[in-house]
Amino acid sequence: MARHTREDAAVTRARILASAQQLIRHRGLHCVTVEDVARAIGMTRGAVYGHFRSRAELLAALLSCAEADFAARLAPLAPGGAGPDALGRALQAFLQGDELARHVSLIAALLQHKCGEACELCPLRERVLRGVESLRSTFAMLLPSPDLAGLLVAHLWGLLGAHAMHLAPAGLSGSAAALARLYGGHGALSAVRSSCRSEATSCPR
Template sequence: MARRTKAEAAATREALLDAAEEVFLEKGVARTSLEQIARHAGMTRGAVYWHFRNKADLFQAMLGRVRMPFQELVAEIGDPSLVERPLEAIRLAILKGFERLEQPQYRRVHAILIHHCEVFGDIDPLAMQNEMADESCGALADYFTCAARLGHLRDDLSPVIAAELMQAMLGGLFHDWLRNHERFSLVAKGRELVDTQLALMRRA
């Protein structure tokens, strides 16, 4: 019984987060109340407060479901040889991230964060975007540093600049795609651009 109750509580929490995604996308974060989210999920406002302290807590939990730490993407590939092939690790991790972002939930939450969220109370979308970008750029810099140490990176390109170039390209591509995701495939276009950029960065 305890296990079932715990499972039911987890299902309720996920249903509330699903409802929040839909209402946030339709109305924007600032104009959405917890009562509207509860009603959309077919629950009471008390159910929301049972799982989340406030709207900021719910928003962070929603964002947490689509976080993709770079190192975790590399680990999911499950190829020990990538330790000696850091540029290929970068390539494969980015492509795995693109595949995730094309999933409706990942696309929806990032669209909310970037296009449907204003600074509101404890919710600061720019700070959240900066945190994610800094985390990604830092991880890229670590891998490019490893590539330089192994002699895989061009001598005239520093690991930090390489990371910043890749991060800038990824950010621009993602924002272009998110504005109208039906215009092109993020995976297909992303693979082309990432392969081209890494070829330009690789030591001949």
């Protein structure tokens, strides 16, 4: 009988995570079970439970992969002063490659999650919210006006979401320069915000 090494276990674990990630991306989080994940790679449900004790633990591991990918993009973005150059480099690094888009379905489902008591997904949702705040804080240090950070994060999320749904081409880093011009010299954004405030004031209450 063949002995299973740590390397074998790591490979199997990676296969399980890749299977879960792909199924969630195609079907949505709430339509994917441990049995689905196992069947997709020719394993039994019990074999998957040998690596992850529960569905929640499997999802937590997937979220850890997402957190690691985002952290790797954020790590080099030490504040080097606000302005188009610093912001442009940061956006270029953040949008480089297509890896972040693969996490969109999981993160979106967790952000939209609402539940009752003792839910396995609530702690994961809290982790996502902390990650969003970290992302916002990082970009706030690079913007001429820190209060634009939330808008920029929403813009980036829209790009990643569009890419995940195949509505935007690969190579999102090509958008970095345009975003840097828009947010680095934020006159256009200020005009938009002023217009929005004006419309909100004129609306009947």
